[in-house]
Amino acid sequence: MSWIKVCKTDDVPENSVKKFWAGGGTIPLVIARHKNGYRAMPPVCPHMEEPLDVSGVVAGCVLTCTKHLWAWNLETLELQGEAEKPLKTYDVKIEGEDVMAFISEELVYEFDDEDDMDDDDFFNS
């Protein structure tokens, strides 16, 4: 894929996070608008899959997931607060009134697999 139009600049007010579907409705993403621009990223927090359009709060240049206070500077992508993993982002450019994202494939986070502990001896150990 390539540069894809995601939304209008006015669709995302400053200090907010909105969810959109790109690629013909197949790729979910959020646009976060901070003090100095826009960021496009997967729609969930890399910590516990929390939907960022619900729990993400933008203040100045900082995006915070309010569930467990993982936070990132949206301008520099620096980790802040409790964050232990970086954000993955799509490149963004503004063309006129359109917010465009460069999407070659869907970005996803790896979440820990649940440990397998279903051995027969579980209740006897």
Add this chain to the structure above:
Amino acid sequence: MPARNHSQWMAKPPLADDEWIDSRIYSDQEIFEDEQEKIFKHVWVPVCHESELPKAYDFRTTSIAGEPVIICRGPDDEVRAFLNVCPHRGMLIERRPSGSFLEGQPSGNPKRITCMFHAWQFDMKGNCVYVAREKEGYQDRFCKEQAGLRRLRCEVKFGGFVWVNLDDKPSVSLEDWAGAPFECLRKTLDEEPLEIFHYHKAVIDTNYKLWHDTNSEFYHDFMHYHNRVTGFNDAYFARNNEAFPHGHVVVGTFEVNYENYEGFESRGELSFPHLPPNQWYMIDLFPGFNFNLRGSALRCDTVTPLGPDKVMIEFRGLGLKSDTEEERITRINHHNSIWGPFGRNLHEDLIGVAGQGTTMRPGTEERRILHGRQENQTIHDENGMRHYYEEWGRWVDRSPSQPDQAYSVRQGVAAAE
């Protein structure tokens, strides 16, 4: 016999020791606590049906012997049970009766069980996956790897029911516990998946054993006009109450003549796999679970004792998952017309046990409760109850007719006499 004075009324009945019981076993707080501790914390309890948790991350909550329990289906399709208690500060983790963890909650993330109190989180296998500000508070002294949920023994068996045992090392496996009484319906219930179509519960001011008694004896069909009309034929009286190890009883099958009752139709057209039409089966499991199949509908009762004189009974109705819409409507009609909650029979049974509960409130004088009918173990014989109370006596170590005495001692006395 003329009316009796107090001492005549209180005299031991002229029946064998195992043919009557002392009503204090239905009303005494200490005996109730003994039962919770010695029976319900060690037996296999059918907590729900797997079709009540059809999708990954679905859950239900319940309680066994006062212990809160949560049952959930993992992304690997396994159904697991845990104590619904947070290992941090003992908070009840999930408050809803049922639901799904797939979507996030105001206080919890998607795919996690979250304790809303301090945001500790667990996955569908009971692993603790998140302790809020773990390092700041516990440094390296305690970590989430040490904070898993208490997992409980849980099996899906006998037609897809979910069985939980609070005891990690139960005295018998679920198969050995209930395999023999389920044998008569095993092919029928395991041929294809069942699905729940009815659930209601009733909290009744009575002792749970009185409910189970009513499910175990059919002498009380004199209360059920519907049963008298549709059921009292030669085959009805030819049925046997068959006792199985561990206090269970199975009442043999017979063919019910539904068309004898005005407004009812034969149920011949809709049955369960491998069953001839209009059949009737009942499996009574110690200490209070009942499976009743009436041709086209399966009913399951489970009791949760809440006190010596209070019981919650959950009623479930099931058909086949493969039912067409029309078949399902027929099963629901058949289920509701007999059982209800407002069918022909169920409320009559509830009147019976509620009336018993009224005369056996805690503090009332003990009464002699008779179950001494002997009719070659056929349907109006009370051998099913005698079998049950023998098992009950062993589990709580009390004589049902003289509950102040140990069961083992009482057995010795009886042998000597």
